[in-house]
Amino acid sequence: MPIISRPTGDPQHPNAVKGESVPTLELREVLRIVGERYRIILAVVAFALVLATAYSLLAKPQYRSTVLLQYDPTATDSLEQTRGAGMRPMVANQEMMATQVGLVKSEALARRVAENLNLANNPDYVGQKGSREERLVRAATRVQGAIAVEPLKNALLLRVSVSAPDPQLAAKMASSLAQAFIATSLERRYNSTGYARKFLADQLGRTKIALEESERAVNEYAIRTNLFRTPGQMVDGKSSEGVTISVTDLAAMEEALNQARIKRIAAENAWRAGASDRVPDNIGAIAPLIQQRSQLQAQYELNARTYKADYPAMQELAAQITRLNQAIASEKGAGLSDQSRQLLAAYKAALQTEMDLASRVANAKSSVQDERVRSIQYNILQREADTSRAQYDALLQRFKDVTVSGSIGQSNIALVDDAKVARAPYSPNLIVNLALALVAGGVLGLGAAFAAHVMFDTISQPADTRAKLGLKVLGVVPMEADGALPWQAVGDRKSSIAEAYYSALTAIKFSRAEGMPHSLFVTSSNAGEGKSTTAYGIALLSARLGKRVLLIDADLRRPTFITDKQRSAPGLAHLLASDDTLAGCVVATAQEGLSLLPVGALGDAPAELLSSVRLPTLIAEAVAAYDLVVLDGPPVLGLTDAPLLASVAESTVVVVESRRTRTAVATDMVRRVQEAGGHILGVVLTKVALTRSGYGYSYHYHYSEDSAAGVGQSKPRIDLGAAASHG
Numbered sequence: 001m002p003i004i005s006r007p008t009g010d011p012q013h014p015n016a017v018k019g020e021s022v023p024t025l026e027l028r029e030v031l032r033i034v035g036e037r038y039r040i041i042l043a044v045v046a047f048a049l050v051l052a053t054a055y056s057l058l059a060k061p062q063y064r065s066t067v068l069l070q071y072d073p074t075a076t077d078s079l080e081q082t083r084g085a086g087m088r089p090m091v092a093n094q095e096m097m098a099t100q101v102g103l104v105k106s107e108a109l110a111r112r113v114a115e116n117l118n119l120a121n122n123p124d125y126v127g128q129k130g131s132r133e134e135r136l137v138r139a140a141t142r143v144q145g146a147i148a149v150e151p152l153k154n155a156l157l158l159r160v161s162v163s164a165p166d167p168q169l170a171a172k173m174a175s176s177l178a179q180a181f182i183a184t185s186l187e188r189r190y191n192s193t194g195y196a197r198k199f200l201a202d203q204l205g206r207t208k209i210a211l212e213e214s215e216r217a218v219n220e221y222a223i224r225t226n227l228f229r230t231p232g233q234m235v236d237g238k239s240s241e242g243v244t245i246s247v248t249d250l251a252a253m254e255e256a257l258n259q260a261r262i263k264r265i266a267a268e269n270a271w272r273a274g275a276s277d278r279v280p281d282n283i284g285a286i287a288p289l290i291q292q293r294s295q296l297q298a299q300y301e302l303n304a305r306t307y308k309a310d311y312p313a314m315q316e317l318a319a320q321i322t323r324l325n326q327a328i329a330s331e332k333g334a335g336l337s338d339q340s341r342q343l344l345a346a347y348k349a350a351l352q353t354e355m356d357l358a359s360r361v362a363n364a365k366s367s368v369q370d371e372r373v374r375s376i377q378y379n380i381l382q383r384e385a386d387t388s389r390a391q392y393d394a395l396l397q398r399f400k401d402v403t404v405s406g407s408i409g410q411s412n413i414a415l416v417d418d419a420k421v422a423r424a425p426y427s428p429n430l431i432v433n434l435a436l437a438l439v440a441g442g443v444l445g446l447g448a449a450f451a452a453h454v455m456f457d458t459i460s461q462p463a464d465t466r467a468k469l470g471l472k473v474l475g476v477v478p479m480e481a482d483g484a485l486p487w488q489a490v491g492d493r494k495s496s497i498a499e500a501y502y503s504a505l506t507a508i509k510f511s512r513a514e515g516m517p518h519s520l521f522v523t524s525s526n527a528g529e530g531k532s533t534t535a536y537g538i539a540l541l542s543a544r545l546g547k548r549v550l551l552i553d554a555d556l557r558r559p560t561f562i563t564d565k566q567r568s569a570p571g572l573a574h575l576l577a578s579d580d581t582l583a584g585c586v587v588a589t590a591q592e593g594l595s596l597l598p599v600g601a602l603g604d605a606p607a608e609l610l611s612s613v614r615l616p617t618l619i620a621e622a623v624a625a626y627d628l629v630v631l632d633g634p635p636v637l638g639l640t641d642a643p644l645l646a647s648v649a650e651s652t653v654v655v656v657e658s659r660r661t662r663t664a665v666a667t668d669m670v671r672r673v674q675e676a677g678g679h680i681l682g683v684v685l686t687k688v689a690l691t692r693s694g695y696g697y698s699y700h701y702h703y704s705e706d707s708a709a710g711v712g713q714s715k716p717r718i719d720l721g722a723a724a725s726h727g
Contacts, residue, residue, distance in 0.1 A: 033453045040452055041445030048441030052433040061425035063167040065174040068417035069158045069181070071100050097156065100413075101149045104160055104181055110144035111136070112180045117172060119143070125169070143173065157416065167422045174419035185413045200399040207392045214385035221381055225374045246371050250364040257357040264350035271343035286331045293324040459666055460659045465683045468663045469670055474511065474653060474682040475504025477530065490537040501537035504684050508538070508653065511681045519619055519629040521554075521649035521678065523642045525669040527635050529657035530686035532560040535632035538653075543593035547627040550586065552597040554633040554645050556606035559599035561632070571600025575618055576609040582621050595626070610644040619648050636669040646678025653681055658688045 034041065073096060103109065119125050119139035120132050126139045143162070150159040162177055164170035221227070227244060300317045307314050459465055462473040477500040489497040509516045522535040532555075539551040553561045556573055570585050575597075587596045609615075622629045633645040646652045652673055656666055673680060 034446070034449060037449035037452055040449045041442070044445035044448055045438065045441035048437040048444065049434060052437030053430070056428040056430040056433045059428045060165050062163045062165060062427040063170045063422040063424075064161050064163045064426045065167070065171040065419040065422055066159055066161040066417075067174050067178040067415065067419045069160060069178060070414045070416050071097065071156045071158060072412050072414065073156075074412075097151045097158075100158060101151060103184075104149045104158065104177070105144065105147050107140060107144055109177065109180055109184060110147065111140035112184070113143050113173060113176045114139040116176050116180060117169075124166070125164075143177075146173070147177065162419075163427070171419045171421045178415050178418070182411055182413045182415065185411045189411070197399065197403060200395055204392065204395050204399060207388060207395055211385065211388035211392050214381065214388045218378065218381045218385050221378055225378070227371060227374060227378055244368075244371055244375075246364065246367045250361065250368050253357060253361045253364050257354070257361050260350065260354040260357050264347070264354045267343070267347040267350040271347040286328055289324055289328050289331065293321060293328065296321050296324065457663045458659050459656050459661055459663055459685070461688075462685060464663070465656065465685060469656075469666055469683065471654075471670065471680060472507075472511070472682040473685060474507040475500050475684045476688050477501065477504070477534070477684060477686040479687045490533060490540060498537070498541070501534070501541055504534075505538055505541050508651075508681055512651070516628065517649075517651040517681075518623045518627075519631065519648075519650040521631045521633055521645050521652045522655060523633050523646065523652065523669075523673070524635045524655040524657075525661055525665045526637065526657075527558075529635070529655050529661060530684075531635065531655045532632050534653070534655050534684050534686065535630050536561070539594055539628070539630040540591055542628050542630075543591050546593065548593055548595075548625075549628045549630060550595050550597060550622050550626040551589075552622065552629065552631045553599050554610075554631045554641075556599055556602065556609060556641065557634055557639075559602075561596055561598060569598070569600065571598040572618075573600045573602060573606075573609060576612055576614050579614075582618060582625065597622070607640050607644075610641055615644070616648045623650075636672055643672050643676030643678070646673045647676045649678065651681045652678040653684055655684050655686055657686050660687070 114120060114136055120136040122139075126135045126142065129135075130138070146163045148161040148163070150161075151157070152159060160174065160177060160181075162170055162174040164173055296317055300314065300321065303311075303314055303317065309315070309318075459468060462476060465471055465473050478496050489495040490501060492498055508520070520538065522531055522538070524531040535551065539549045543549045551561065552572060553559050554572060569587065570580070572585070574580065575582065575585055582597070585597060585600065587598060589596050619629065619631075631645055631649055634641045636642040654666075654669060654673070670680060
């Protein structure tokens with residue numbers, strides 16, 4: 001919907017800043033545009049309907065055959081899952097389905113279908129031009145374009161359709177496409193397992209070599225360090241090594257030592273029990289010796305209070321006591337029986353056996369400790385061998401699984417419904433094509449209508465002036481049909497242009513409560529819109545009504561008005577740059593009561609001259625001397641001259657050429673004038689014709705290279721010296 005800009009002074013937007021455009025959206029403006037451009041819309045719709053009808057009648061019928069495929073991502077899981085792994089839940093993955101859609105529409109699959117059906121040699125399908133490879137490429141491209149894939153919602157199903165000009169061919173292509181898709185799925189699976197088998201075989205070879213080297217290192221180290229172990233077992237893929245011979249011997253010797261210790265204790269107890277129960281036979285000979293030993297021990301203890309142990313007398317007493325102990329033991333042994341001697345011998349033998357075994361156990365423990373130090377490196381080598389063995393077993397199991405899965409032709413694509421021969425063509429559909437053409441033509445027609453409105457959005461009638469600019473129309477000036485110059489037609493009282501300017505003059509007079517303004521500035525947005533003619537017409541007709549009128553040519557860049565007298569006399573440019581009086585530069589014209597202040601010699605800086613403080617003073621002087629001062633200024637364009645002149649004039653009249661001035665340009669002109677402080681009375685719509693004139697406008701507005709005399713190729717001049725002859 002277009003944006004309608006409403007300028008200042010709009011009663012519907014009282015809060016709008018002066019000169020600011022308030023964008024609004026109005027349905028009635030849209031309807032107005034549609035009403036104005038309805039011919040474009042109807043033409044586009046009619047053209048679309050004609051094209052749709054021609055296509056439907058002339059296009060070759062197309063037939064479509066459809067197959068239904070099932071995609072089951074878990075179909076091959078039982079062959080690939082590892083031992084102990086549970087069943088995966090089946091989840092409809094949109095990415096997986098999208099992948100299958102892309103595979104069905106792939107170029108490789110289309111080429112395979114073309115090869116299977118030998119479409120390259122079918123002249124009705126690809127023609128006869130080119131080599132077989134070129135025809136095959138064309139056939140594959142056409143097959144690929146004829147494939148349509150539709151995934152069914154909430155299901156792992158694909159509806160694949162293929163279209164062709166022949167129903168039999170369409171069914172064959174759809175069926176061949178399904179079979180080729182299943183075959184390519186199996187091939188991709190086999191190729192992937194073949195790569196896996198090759199990779200696993202290489203890894204198995206490397207792992208086997210590493211396992212052999214690690215086991216060889218273990219055995220060599222065991223032989224070199226004399227680490228002999230009992231045979232072990234495999235537990236969870238790891239070898240459980242047996243104990244060493246030294247450890248076995250140590251355990252056996254410790255067991256024997258324990259048994260010898262038990263026997264020695266038993267023999268000792270038996271011997272002591274027999275010795276304590278029997279009295280020796282020579283007890284009479286032993287008693288005096290025991291009494292003598294007791295006396296010597298008592299004397300030794302008494303002398304020990306006085307002497308040390310190394311005293312000779314003390315040493316002598318100790319020697320005597322020792323000899324008595326030996327004598328008593330000898331007498332006791334001589335007095336024992338044969339049975340006592342046997343018990344003692346058994347005890348001594350058991351004691352000797354225990355001592356021998358204890359010595360051997362100590363030696364075995366030292367040997368085991370030495371073996372433990374040597375077993376550290378052995379265990380490291382053994383762990384490396386176990387790791388290599390575990391890797392080898394895992395790779396071997398995986399290699400077996402891959403080999404089995406690759407050798408079985410299991411696919412995750414299954415054919416549910418095969419293709420059937422179509423009974424009627426699906427395309428072209430006349431009703432559908434007409435409906436689409438109607439919708440598309442309506443949309444394109446509306447777009448074309450609004451595009452034409454934007455491109456050619458001009459002010460063509462008084463209603464546009466009020467609706468688009470928010471200004472009232474002061475006058476509507478027609479275009480002369482006989483081709484006469486507008487300023488010449490103004491001088492002819494009988495012309496329609498003169499009548500139009502009389503009407504505009506009356507509208508200006510009654511446009512404000514104070515009546516006719518004393519100073520009036522006339523401008524336009526672009527050159528050639530009738531601005532100077534309008535200024536001349538207002539001034540001329542006011543002079544005919546008996547008023548003293550001064551027409552000021554304020555276009556310092558491209559002056560318009562000339563007279564027969566004083567063509568080189570000083571004018572407005574001179575007055576703005578000096579303190580001379582107005583009367584010395586005013587030139588009389590052929591019309592009584594109408595005077596002209598020409599530009600005179602052109603200056604180098606028009607904007608600086610118009611920006612001087614001299615301009616308001618000069619206008620005030622002219623207003624005091626004349627009844628009406630009309631300023632013909634330059635167009636607004638992008639220059640600052642027109643806003644400066646509008647700010648010093650009492651009122652401003654803007655001139656808009658019908659069907660040429662763009663709405664945006666006119667709106668910008670009004671905004672700039674109002675921002676400069678100019679009071680716009682209204683719009684004079686010029687060049688209104690029954691026949692439509694050309695569109696377009698130009699922003700090119702150059703400095704004039706000639707003087708006020710009008711020499712050279714400048715814009716058309718109005719000669720006021722000859723104007724009265726048309727009166």
